[in-house]
Amino acid sequence: MYYPGLEEKNVLLIGGHSNLGQHVTKLFAESGANIVIWARDTKKAEQVATEARRSNKGEVAVVEVDATDWDSVEHAVKKTQEFGELDIFYQGVGWDVLGHFLDLDPGLWDTIYERNFKSVMMAYKIVLPIMIAQRNGCFISMSSVMGRRPTPIEPVYGAFKCALIHLAQTLALDVGQYGVRINVVAPGPTPPKTLDSVSANSTFHDFMADMDEFRAIEKSFAAQIPLQRTGDPENCAHAVLYLASPVTGGYQTGQVIGVDGGWWMPK
């Protein structure tokens, strides 16, 4: 599907090759954007890139990066700038383990922080000065319905996903004057159709290790969601493209779009 105003725009995607991100990559490719996928699992990223090239529109490249490592992100930005301006940045890094706070190993707190929050701060700190200098840019990060409503089995992840909304809105105040837009998509539970479709470090490898347990959790989530089911990855991708397109999302900044079956209903 085609979103207007994205032809020849340079789009950088971290996690553009996993569960949700590969659908984001596909829509950007169909809309004629040039795409750089940042990944640790470059094999999976190359597969998604090959699919994206079938659109026969923009350029598609893969760059190896660890999104939690400053030097690695700076290096990846420099490599990406060889393609020209950084018009759009999709930050789709995420990771979690399911469990109540008192059962959660404190040894995992730092990992949850680094992947879900530090990686986003680092991306802002390195990419926003470039977008400000360009007087143009669009940054979209991925929060979660768990960042908007407390859920006992995702306590620390939910806290950082909430912090991510606060940071996005704060930064949107700073950079709007330079023509830079910052928005957030907050998905509800959106499992992959198959585990083969996700990248090596996808959180779903852990979530789906015990399928009986996973299905039970999915069922309990679905029972609380007004639409009574979990989401499709494509739904989240359309929200990202809506925000990214200057035609559909050009007057959006500091906004959070929920794609959660109505689980969270802000006024």
Ligand SMILES: NC(=O)c1ccc[n+]([C@@H]2O[C@H](COP(=O)([O-])OP(=O)(O)OC[C@H]3O[C@@H](n4cnc5c(N)ncnc54)[C@H](OP(=O)(O)O)[C@@H]3O)[C@@H](O)[C@H]2O)c1
């Ligand atoms: N799907 C859902 O149910 C859901 C619900 C709410 C929110 N979200 C959020 O939406 C975003 C996308 O979710 P998803 O379902 O596509 O998740 P996913 O399948 O787990 O993908 C996450 C991506 O993060 C990348 N990543 C993790 N650590 C990294 C690091 N240190 N450096 C570079 N890349 C790293 C992984 O790439 P590599 O394999 O290359 O490391 C992977 O592509 C995440 O922020 C997630 O928290 C998802």
